[in-house]
Amino acid sequence: MLEALWERRALLVSGKGGVGKTTLAAALAVAAARSGRTVLLAELAPEEEGPSPLARRVGAREAGPRVTRVRPGLHFVRLSAAEGHRRFLERALPARWLADAALRTRALRRFLEAGPALREMGLMYQMLALLRLTRPDGRFVHPLAVVDLPATGHALALAALPQRVLSLMPGGPIGRDVREGLDFLQDPARTAVVLTSLPEPLPVSEALTVAAELRRLELPLSVxxxxxxxxxxxxxxxxAALRRLLAAHGPHQGSHALARIERARAASARLSRALRAPLLTLPELPVTGPALVDALAAGFAPRAEEALPREALP
Ligand SMILES: Nc1ncnc2c1ncn2[C@@H]1O[C@H](COP(=O)(O)OP(=O)(O)OP(=O)(O)O)[C@@H](O)[C@H]1O
Ligand SMILES: [Mg+2]
Incomplete structure (x- = not known):
């Protein structure tokens, strides 16, 4: 299942608050890098200032709009609306210095920062610009990006946005770029939305709402x-024997554990019934932070050297 994911250009990790998006995005990127791929781990945060939980999870020292190398094969960026705005002004204006000058205009900056839609457009623009970058030999600089999306409506508005922008400016270079971006996001060969949930009734209901919204926006829910x-x-x-035993002996701590396991099994059955996408389950592990990321990543992909046939080793 994961092999198919690595063939995409962008994995968008979405889900409601606190379900493990940041942890999962980090683990997917670490697993991809371990299996020998080049991956860009991108954070699309509601705030661009302050500490970055995603950077901390992978040990990235810097969290800004500039792509930084974390370790071989793994790069990190915190997407920035201002950076995206600069890039689309560059496209719209005949010279780069004009774009820089335009961005220095306080009125324009205030306009771009005021509407949440324009902020999201800037973020998406930077992400797509990074995905478009090529080396002199024609290969992509960032063949695979894993994006940690925020829990709020932002993430989905991001996809609704191109349609809104397109209706405002269908022609011209920005209109063309936005159309291209929308095609990219809706193309299941290039984009995969990874919808994350917890195995409890309410989170599963919330995940199903997100899934319906993804369908409406024609975004490819892949897993x-x-x-x-x-x-x-x-x-x-x-x-069954344990359930009988607990029923006969009244309340017991074990009842809670058993009830939780049963809710998790029901949640899993409900999600697989309701979604057409494959379902992946990840264990609850007794660690946090980078250790949790590493443990989950190890479950996704063996290290490159472990994956090699024995005779290929020195
Ligand atoms: N598989 C797991 N086992 C144990 N703890 C986990 C697991 N996955 C996530 N956690 C813990 O759950 C908490 C929330 O995880 P995380 O920050 O990744 O969620 P999130 O969806 O990104 O949250 P937010 O919506 O606030 O951005 C963290 O404390 C993390 O360590
Ligand atoms: Mg998070």
Whole structure:
């Protein structure tokens, strides 16, 4: 399932608040880099200032609009609306210095920063500009990007945005770029939305709402992830026996654990029934931060050297 994901150009990790988007985005990028790919881990945050939880998860020292190298194969960027605005002014105006000069105009800057739609357009513009970059030999500089999307409506508005912008300016270089960006985001061969949820009833309901919105925007939902699945050591028979035992002996701590496992199983069944996308489950692990990212990444992809056939090793 993951092999198919690595063939895409952009993995957009979405989901409601606190379900594990940042952790999952970091783990996917680390796994891709470990398997020998070149990957750009991008943060699309509601705020562009302050500490970056995503940078911390992978040990990136710098979190800004400039792409920085974290380790071999892994790069990090915090997408910036201002950077995107500069790029689209460059496209719209005949010279770069004009774009810089235009951006220095306080009135224009205030206009671009005022509307959330224009901010999102700037963020998307920078992301697509990075994905378009090529080397002199024609290969992409960033063949694969993993994007940590915010929990709020921003992420989805981002996709609705090109349609709105297109209706305002269908022609010209910006209109063309936006159309190209929309084609990119809606193309299942290039973009994969990774919808993340927790294995509990309310988060699953929320994930299904997001899935419906993705369908409306024609964004390709490629995989649903149920994160923090509790370990289930039981067979159906032992589970039934345990349930009888707990029922006979009244409330017990074990009842909570068993109930949680059963809710998780129900959540998984409900998600697979409702979505046409494959479902991936990730375990609840007793670690946090970079250690959690590494452990989840190890589950996704063996290290490149481990993946090589034995005779290929020195
Ligand atoms: N598989 C897991 N096992 C254990 N803890 C986890 C797991 N996945 C995530 N967590 C923990 O859950 C918390 C939320 O995770 P994370 O920050 O990745 O979520 P998020 O969806 O990015 O949140 P937000 O919407 O606030 O950006 C973190 O404390 C993280 O360590
Ligand atoms: Mg997050």
């Amino acid at each position: 649903a992830v149920l994160n923090r699945m509790p370990e289930d050591p039981f067979t159906p028979e032992s589970r």
